[in-house]
Amino acid sequence: MNITIVRSINDLRSYVRKWKKSDESISIVPTMGALHAGHLSLVREATSLSDRVIVTLFVNPSQFESTEDLDKYPRNEDDDIEKLTPFNVDLLYAPQTDEIYPSGHSTKIVVSGVSQGLCGDFRPGHFDSVATVVGKLLAQSLADKAFFGEKDFQQLHVIKRMVLDLDLPVEIVPCKTIREPDQLALSSRNSQLSSNDRKIAPILAQTLFDAADQIKEGVDVATVLYNSKEKLIRSGFRKIDYIEFRADRDLRVLSKFDECGRIMAAVYLGKIRLIDNVEISKY
Ligand code: PAF
DSSP: OOOEEEOSHHHHHHHHHHHHHTTOOEEEEEEOSOOOHHHHHHHHHHHHHOSEEEEEEOOOGGGSSSHHHHHHSOOOHHHHHHHHTTSOOOEEEOOOHHHHSOTTOOOOOOOOSTTSSTHHHHSTTHHHHHHHHHHHHHHHHTOSEEEEETTSHHHHHHHHHHHHHTTOSOEEEEEOOOBOTTOOBOOGGGGGSOHHHHHHTHHHHHHHHHHHHHHHHTOOHHHHHHHHHHHHHHHTOSEEEEEEEEETTTOOBOSSOSSOEEEEEEEEETTEEEEEEEEEOOO
16 A cells, blocks of 8 residues: 655644544554564554554654764665555655754753653753654644554653643553564664674663563562673673663652562663663562
C-alpha cells in the first residue's frame, strides 16, 4: 500500500478532520526515523488498535546534545517509507524543522519530577525538548492513542506525566522493548557502533537481566548494582552514566525489592550512548 506523506500541519489536519467527522479512531506513532523492528512493533500495535494510523518522522534538533550528535543521526526517508509499506499506515507526517518551530516559537513544556535524575542528570534540557515536541505532535494530530517504546522508560514516564498534567485527551500506550537474538535492545544508534563495539554491546542487556535475576532472588540491591557496574567496565564500556533500580510506577529510587521495579542504565561504548532497562516484576 502506498503511504500518503504530508509535511504541513494544515495538510495533516485536513485528514484528521475528515476522519474525526466519520468517527474513526486515530493513533500516532512518533518517531525520528531510522526505523527498526522496535518502531515497527509500535506501528503494528497501533494498526491493530485503531482505524487510522499516523507515523511521524521528525528528527527533533533540540533534543540532541550537540550538533555533532544531531548530524550523525541516521536519516533515510525512502528506506523508512519502504519499511512502513507492508503496514496499514494512513499517513506519514514528516514536517521540516520550521513547520514545528516557526520563527518566534517560544514555548517549552517542562515536566519536573520524573524528568530529574537518570538521563535527566546527564542530558540537561533533553526531556523538556522531548515533552515539547511530543506535546506539539499530539496537539497537531488530535490522536486518541499514542505509542511509545518501554526502552525509553524515563521518556515514557515524562510523556505520561505531561499528558496527565495538561489534561490531554490521549491514551499513552507503552510497548515492550524489542531485542536482537543476543538481547541487545533495538535502537537507531546501534548502526553507529563499530563492529567490535557491536560485539560488546549485548553485555549491557545481559548484565541487566542477570542483575534482575539476582535482585529477584533476594541479593542486596546495592551489591548487585555495584557488581553490575564493575562488570560493565571490565567488559569495555567506556563510561557508565548510571545503573539504578527504580520503581516501575513512578521512577522512585528503590533500595529494596518491595514493589515492581526496573534496572535502568545508560552507558557509553566508544562515542555511542546506549540506554536499556529490564523490568523486575513482583508477580
Ligand atoms: O523516542 C523518540 O524517538 C523521540 O524522543 C520522540 C518521542 C519521537 C520525540 O522526538
